[in-house]
Amino acid sequence: MATTSFTTPSASFSVPQPPLLPTQTFDILPALHELLSRVDHSPATDPTSSLTLLPSPPAEAEITYTDLKPLEPKDLPREVGEIKAKIRKALREIEKLPNIERTVDEQENEIAELEARIGRQKAELRRLGDVGRELMERG
Numbered sequence: 001m002a003t004t005s006f007t008t009p010s011a012s013f014s015v016p017q018p019p020l021l022p023t024q025t026f027d028i029l030p031a032l033h034e035l036l037s038r039v040d041h042s043p044a045t046d047p048t049s050s051l052t053l054l055p056s057p058p059a060e061a062e063i064t065y066t067d068l069k070p071l072e073p074k075d076l077p078r079e080v081g082e083i084k085a086k087i088r089k090a091l092r093e094i095e096k097l098p099n100i101e102r103t104v105d106e107q108e109n110e111i112a113e114l115e116a117r118i119g120r121q122k123a124e125l126r127r128l129g130d131v132g133r134e135l136m137e138r139g
Contacts, residue, residue: 018097018098021090021093021094021097025086025089025090025093026090028083028086028087028090031082031083031086032083034068035071035079035080035083037068038068038069038070038071038079039070039071039073039076
């Protein structure tokens, strides 16, 4: 578990950070891309159609699924179940994170308060530095 350390003139303390979620929790795009590739697997072959769909040449980073069976629309709900389950699991994991229920306004208010506190601490440090310099000049 990662920690963030804070040092103040009077104390030093650490606030434990929640563990990061595994990246696999949010890795749904490849499965979704594969599913969509199966739905849109073959171009239109109707010779009377005025619109012809030509396959574009694959880009270097493009993934092609040549060994996939085309997916019939009636089979789509069954096939989509695994992806939906992954999304639900990711949402449950996100809901477990601390302070996830806080609004953006609440977070912005806290940030403003912390920035004001930092400003006061810097001003106090400058004042203490001035006092120290003054004592050094006298002594």
